[in-house]
Amino acid sequence: MTPTLLITGANRGIGLALTEQYLEHGWRVIACCRFPGSAPHLMTLKKRYASLSTHALDVSNQAAVAQLSETLANTPIHLLINNAGLYGPKGYTLGETDTAAWQEVLSVNTIAPLVIAESFLPHLILAAQDGHTPILAFVSSKVGSMSDNQSGGGYIYRSSKAALNAVVKSLSIDLRPKGIRTVALHPGWVQTQMGGPNALITAPTSAHGLKQVLDTLTDSQSGSFIDYQGKEIGW
Numbered sequence: 013m014t015p016t017l018l019i020t021g022a023n024r025g026i027g028l029a030l031t032e033q034y035l036e037h038g039w040r041v042i043a044c045c046r047f048p049g050s051a052p053h054l055m056t057l058k059k060r061y062a063s064l065s066t067h068a069l070d071v072s073n074q075a076a077v078a079q080l081s082e083t084l085a086n087t088p089i090h091l092l093i094n095n096a097g098l099y100g101p102k103g104y105t106l107g108e109t110d111t112a113a114w115q116e117v118l119s120v121n122t123i124a125p126l127v128i129a130e131s132f133l134p135h136l137i138l139a140a141q142d143g144h145t146p147i148l149a150f151v152s153s154k155v156g157s158m159s160d161n162q163s164g165g166g167y168i169y170r171s172s173k174a175a176l177n178a179v180v181k182s183l184s185i186d187l188r189p190k191g192i193r194t195v196a197l198h199p200g201w202v203q204t205q206m207g208g209p210n211a212l213i214t215a216p217t218s219a220h221g222l223k224q225v226l227d228t229l230t231d232s233q234s235g236s237f238i239d240y241q242g243k244e245i246g247w
């Protein structure tokens with residue numbers, strides 16, 4: 013059976029690069045983004061690959077997530093990558109935290125990935141019943157690591173990814189009996205809209221590394237935090 017990837021935030025940046033990598037390797041890709049009709053790169057890929065389908069999905073819209081899960085009922089999903097993410101406000105100092113913006117970032121970076129995992133669990137279980145080992149992957153960030161935090165600040169984004177890591181850890185324990193592997197990924201510092209032009213690596217380089225990590229993910233790595241070069245990151 014052709015393996016299937018479902019990915020969020022597939023219209024640009026790391027999500028788009030991952031979409032392209034998996035299509036090149038013969039996967040069926042269910043690419044989700046807020047506005048597929050105005051996602052030119054996805055449209056170009058669609059002309060090249062019949063195995064690509066696109067779906068409108070704002071990850072923070074729980075009704076839309078439930079609807080998509082229903083639309084795709086009975087479709088086994090071998091790999092689900094929760095990639096969509098938001099940095100939120102930049103350059104604010106202590107005393108200026110915008111709590112409304114914080115709630116929005118938590119909604120997209122932390123709450124939505126768990127809601128999506130819950131909604132697509134039946135699809136992952138279908139893949140497991142087919143003899144595959146499905147993977148639930150979350151694009152986190154090293155910035156969410158407590159042990160790596162040497163510079164302070166970044167309260168909103170850091171806390172959203174740290175909380176996401178806690179979600180990943182619990183999922184890895186809860187889903188072990190179902191034969192599903194779970195992993196938090198750090199994509200590197202990547203040249204995207206979020207990473208900016210001074211970032212160290214391109215999106216295709218990050219996507220290539222992340223795919224290698226996912227291709228070789230073992231049971232003992234489930235529930236860990238791994239970067240695009242395969243290096244484990246401390247929580």
Ligand SMILES: NC(=O)c1ccc[n+]([C@@H]2O[C@H](COP(=O)([O-])OP(=O)(O)OC[C@H]3O[C@@H](n4cnc5c(N)ncnc54)[C@H](OP(=O)(O)O)[C@@H]3O)[C@@H](O)[C@H]2O)c1
Binds near residue numbers: 021154201
């Ligand atoms: N770039 C880096 O250096 C870096 C480092 C560590 C971690 N990350 C993580 O990598 C992931 C991808 O980021 P990126 O660098 O590729 O950033 P990006 O180019 O800014 O892309 C962000 C993606 O998330 C989508 N998104 C944001 N809010 C959404 C929502 N409510 N519903 C659906 N999609 C939404 C965006 O869609 P729209 O186009 O519709 O806005 C876009 O597709 C994020 O989780 C980010 O935190 C990035």
